[in-house]
Amino acid sequence: MDAPSWLVLKFGGTSVATPERWRTIATVAQRYVADGYRPVLVCSALSGISDQLENLVQEAAAGASPDATLAAVRAQHAALADGVGVSPDGLDALWATLEARVETIAAQGAATPADRAAVLGMGELLSTRLGEAILAAHDVPATWIDARQHLRAADAPHLPPARRYGSATCSVYPDPVTQQHLAQTTDAVCITQGFIASNALGETVLLGRGGSDTSAAYFAALLDAERLEIWTDVPGLFTTNPHDVPAARLLKQLSYDEAQELATMGGSILHPRCLAPVRQYDIPLHVRSTNAPAIDGTVISPDVPDTGPQVKALSAKTGITAIRMDTLGMWQEVGFLADVFAVFKHHGLSVDLVATSEANVTVTLDPMANALDPEVIDRLVHDLGAYCTARVVRGCGVVSLVGRHIRALLHELGPALEVFDEQQIYMVSQAASDLNFSFVVDEEQAPRLVHKLHDILFAARTPDATFGPTWSELVADEAPAPAAEAWWHARRDDLLALAADATPTYVYDEATLRARAADLQSLAAVDRVFYAIKANPHPAVLRTLADAGLSFECVSPGEVERVQTALPDHPARGILFQPNFAAPDEYRRAFARGVRVTLDNVQPLAEHPALFAGQEIFARIDPGAGRGHHRHVRTAGAQSKFGMVPDDLSALRRAADAAGTRITGLHVHVGSGITEPSTWAELARFLASLADAFPHVETLNVGGGLGVPRAPGAPGLDLAALDEQLTAFKREHPHLALWMEPGRFLVAEAGVLLARVTQTKTKGPVHYVGLDAGMHTLLRPALYGSYHPIVNLSRLDAPAAHTVQVVGPICESGDVLGRSRRLPDTAPGDVLLISTVGAYGASMSLPYNLRPAAREALLTP
Ligand code: LLP
Numbered sequence: 045m046d047a048p049s050w051l052v053l054k055f056g057g058t059s060v061a062t063p064e065r066w067r068t069i070a071t072v073a074q075r076y077v078a079d080g081y082r083p084v085l086v087c088s089a090l091s092g093i094s095d096q097l098e099n100l101v102q103e104a105a106a107g108a109s110p111d112a113t114l115a116a117v118r119a120q121h122a123a124l125a126d127g128v129g130v131s132p133d134g135l136d137a138l139w140a141t142l143e144a145r146v147e148t149i150a151a152q153g154a155a156t157p158a159d160r161a162a163v164l165g166m167g168e169l170l171s172t173r174l175g176e177a178i179l180a181a182h183d184v185p186a187t188w189i190d191a192r193q194h195l196r197a198a199d200a201p202h203l204p205p206a207r208r209y210g211s212a213t214c215s216v217y218p219d220p221v222t223q224q225h226l227a228q229t230t231d232a233v234c235i236t237q238g239f240i241a242s243n244a245l246g247e248t249v250l251l252g253r254g255g256s257d258t259s260a261a262y263f264a265a266l267l268d269a270e271r272l273e274i275w276t277d278v279p280g281l282f283t284t285n286p287h288d289v290p291a292a293r294l295l296k297q298l299s300y301d302e303a304q305e306l307a308t309m310g311g312s313i314l315h316p317r318c319l320a321p322v323r324q325y326d327i328p329l330h331v332r333s334t335n336a337p338a339i340d341g342t343v344i345s346p347d348v349p350d351t352g353p354q355v356k357a358l359s360a361k362t363g364i365t366a367i368r369m370d371t372l373g374m375w376q377e378v379g380f381l382a383d384v385f386a387v388f389k390h391h392g393l394s395v396d397l398v399a400t401s402e403a404n405v406t407v408t409l410d411p412m413a414n415a416l417d418p419e420v421i422d423r424l425v426h427d428l429g430a431y432c433t434a435r436v437v438r439g440c441g442v443v444s445l446v447g448r449h450i451r452a453l454l455h456e457l458g459p460a461l462e463v464f465d466e467q468q469i470y471m472v473s474q475a476a477s478d479l480n481f482s483f484v485v486d487e488e489q490a491p492r493l494v495h496k497l498h499d500i501l502f503a504a505r506t507p508d509a510t511f512g513p514t515w516s517e518l519v520a521d522e523a524p525a526p527a528a529e530a531w532w533h534a535r536r537d538d539l540l541a542l543a544a545d546a547t548p549t550y551v552y553d554e555a556t557l558r559a560r561a562a563d564l565q566s567l568a569a570v571d572r573v574f575y576a577i578k579a580n581p582h583p584a585v586l587r588t589l590a591d592a593g594l595s596f597e598c599v600s601p602g603e604v605e606r607v608q609t610a611l612p613d614h615p616a617r618g619i620l621f622q623p624n625f626a627a628p629d630e631y632r633r634a635f636a637r638g639v640r641v642t643l644d645n646v647q648p649l650a651e652h653p654a655l656f657a658g659q660e661i662f663a664r665i666d667p668g669a670g671r672g673h674h675r676h677v678r679t680a681g682a683q684s685k686f687g688m689v690p691d692d693l694s695a696l697r698r699a700a701d702a703a704g705t706r707i708t709g710l711h712v713h714v715g716s717g718i719t720e721p722s723t724w725a726e727l728a729r730f731l732a733s734l735a736d737a738f739p740h741v742e743t744l745n746v747g748g749g750l751g752v753p754r755a756p757g758a759p760g761l762d763l764a765a766l767d768e769q770l771t772a773f774k775r776e777h778p779h780l781a782l783w784m785e786p787g788r789f790l791v792a793e794a795g796v797l798l799a800r801v802t803q804t805k806t807k808g809p810v811h812y813v814g815l816d817a818g819m820h821t822l823l824r825p826a827l828y829g830s831y832h833p834i835v836n837l838s839r840l841d842a843p844a845a846h847t848v849q850v851v852g853p854i855c856e857s858g859d860v861l862g863r864s865r866r867l868p869d870t871a872p873g874d875v876l877l878i879s880t881v882g883a884y885g886a887s888m889s890l891p892y893n894l895r896p897a898a899r900e901a902l903l904t905p
């Protein structure tokens with residue numbers, strides 16, 4: 045009898061979490077059996093379970109009751125069993141083992157690395173036992189195999205226990221014993237676990253987070269499989285992460301080298317360790333999706349033709365720590381690098397990128413490969429001190445161009461590299477293999493740079509043997525639009541009627557404005573909310589927000605006047621005037637109107653004391669580092685013109701005392717479009733640390749900057765978490781009032797722009813849809829590369845049919861409102877709707893080319 049043709053199929057957490065996905069798994073397995081293959085299914089734990097098990101370990105070790113977590117883990121498995129209609133009883137023995145281990149941890153009051161591995165490994169044992177029952181229910185009988193009998197961790201006594209138990213490796217080769225064992229099973233299909241292996245003592249060890257890919261690759265090597273298929277929730281590898289850049293193209297084929305580079309440089313679809321075992325035995329690897337099983341995905345194999353120099357993908361990694369080591373003694377010294385790298389080795393740290401010069405060596409540490417605990421880094425820096433001055437740069441991102449022979453392409457990359465203009469680049473690294481070219485930048489910049497670079501490098505590409513369709517073409521057409529819940533769906537007829545009167549028109553939804561105002565008014569820790577009217581000073585918007593109880597933040601005399609004209613009864617003390625580089629006369633007029641004033645420089649106070657005499661003012665402080673969605677909106681740090689640095693504060697106090705001015709509040713605003721909820725509590729703490737020097741300070745204004753989701757489905761700001769952290773701050777500082785001054789959060793999602801299609805055009809591979817709105821109407825895409833969803837409101841239900849550039853009528857090539865957007869057949873006269881433009885839309889419009897401003901309208905319930 046011929047040796048069986050093994051196929052190893054790996055299914056990740058989301059692929060094994062629902063009855064529908066299991067139906068796909070059963071169908072795939074059945075089809076392969078019919079084709080004469082022996083499929084071996086390697087499964088992850090149900091999605092979310094590994095995290096829950098990690099919580100369980102921590103709870104038990106800390107003496108907290110693990111009951112709720114255990115119940116949640118059980119409930120998730122029971123729900124899946126119930127959804128398929130199978131009994132979960134087969135899991136009983138596993139529950140008993142899990143509970144016993146948790147009890148041991150609780151009794152010890154601590155979890156050893158072996159305990160942790162044993163508990164986390166239960167996720168895969170549970171999912172595969174349940175999977176065995178589910179497959180049987182689909183008439184696909186499968187034999188359950190314990191992966192630990194076949195995957196033995198390599199002995200590594202020199203590594204710390206956390207690594208040996210938590211991130212083990214196995215050395216594998218085609219193994220007749222495993223082949224024979226699996227060949228003798230009665231069922232054509234085998235099901236086994238990802239993530240786990242065993243050590244020489246027979247204990248469970250883990251292959252590291254995401255290690256199920258590696259398990260599957262090990263099994264493929266042991267069985268000398270014909271193919272390894274990794275089934276995940278994305279149908280292949282893409283030119284960049286398609287969740288961030290929907291114009292990303294499927295990569296139809298890649299060499300092992302390229303795939304390895306992509307996995308290592310941050311394409312999070314494949315685990316970097318899974319390629320070596322298949323590459324060693326020339327086993328092709330296919331990446332496919334249980335979400336879209338009809339798509340062929342990506343094939344990684346030894347037979348990929350060399351297409352010459354080419355960038356194939358872009359990746360970004362965040363959470364990177366860079367270590368900069370300066371020394372004067374390195375020049376022509378023997379052994380300097382050996383000495384410093386020995387220190388990294390001693391601390392169990394694996395170095396990623398390296399750049400050296402005569403006086404500096406900079407390396408990066410990847411959190412995927414290292415547990416970057418601050419104490420370890422402190423000890424590392426201390427020990428490096430014997431050889432050099434070491435500095436830690438946290439919060440770095442690595443943006444990498446991945447492809448072949450990149451060196452030969454450098455001259456063509458010039459325009460693409462312009463996106464790094466004015467970015468702080470901590471290091472540039474070109475892989476000796478010539479497969480990647482990487483830039484280390486601030487991590488907040490990484491996603492934006494990837495976006496822009498992708499546009500420059502791939503937007504004009506058409507499908508060929510390497511590049512397939514775009515993500516939006518593949519998936520977005522089938523998926524329901526994630527924005528289906530947005531308010532404007534229910535108001536389509538009203539919007540089309542408004543558009544029939546005139547376009548372009550900005551429309552603001554009163555109900556959404558009220559809802560957002562209520563969200564902010566419900567923050568327990570915030571005493572007062574000032575709406576930053578620069579986001580949208582339309583009188584009807586101001587009236588709606590005033591009705592909801594908000595005060596107003598203004599940055600120019602014009603804005604103050606707008607509030608006072610639109611709301612004649614609004615109290616002057618409910619207006620905060622916070623200009624930047626304003627002439628003295630602006631302060632004079634503001635005091636005359638009785639509005640509150642924030643000063644962000646000592647000079648006006650020192651030079652015009654009479655102007656400020658007897659007044660109470662706030663002082664704006666620069667905490668040194670800005671945040672936000674784009675360089676232009678980060679308003680702190682030496683490169684930003686706002687605020688005074690803490691070193692200025694003694695001069696401020698002297699000037700205030702001399703002028704007879706009281707500093708009653710401190711203010712900070714670090715940037716716009718921030719979604720990290722801890723930001724404002726951190727700023728409050730920063731201001732509180734300075735407040736002691738100012739006896740009259742009773743209020744801290746922690747600014748605005750609250751972000752909204754960049755695109756449908758993207759993460760937004762967790763307001764509850766923000767409130768919780770500010771509340772904790774308030775408990776420590778009960779005598780300080782807290783104010784905020786958001787703009788965008790209140791108005792962005794309430795606004796849409798209606799524009800009419802003027803013309804369509806096709807040039808080579810690129811289709812254009814032209815509108816009567818452009819960068820003069822909505823500047824954000826041209827200025828910041830911002831993404832705003834666009835739909836054809838006239839044909840809302842028609843299927844997407846084309847990938848187009850949505851452009852305006854302005855005489856600039858940058859007049860693009862949306863790139864690579866999916867639209868249905870679209871014709872002149874159609875009305876397109878651009879959403880999430882209520883903030884910084886109309887307020888930033890320009891008279892450029894003497895095209896008129898868009899009309900604005902409020903939509904009432
Ligand atoms: N407070 C101060 C001192 C500010 O400078 C700003 C905005 C805000 C509050 C309100 O920030 P928000 O909550 O809206 O993020 N045109 C850019 C945004 C510029 C923000 C300028 N300052 C954009 O379209 O993204």
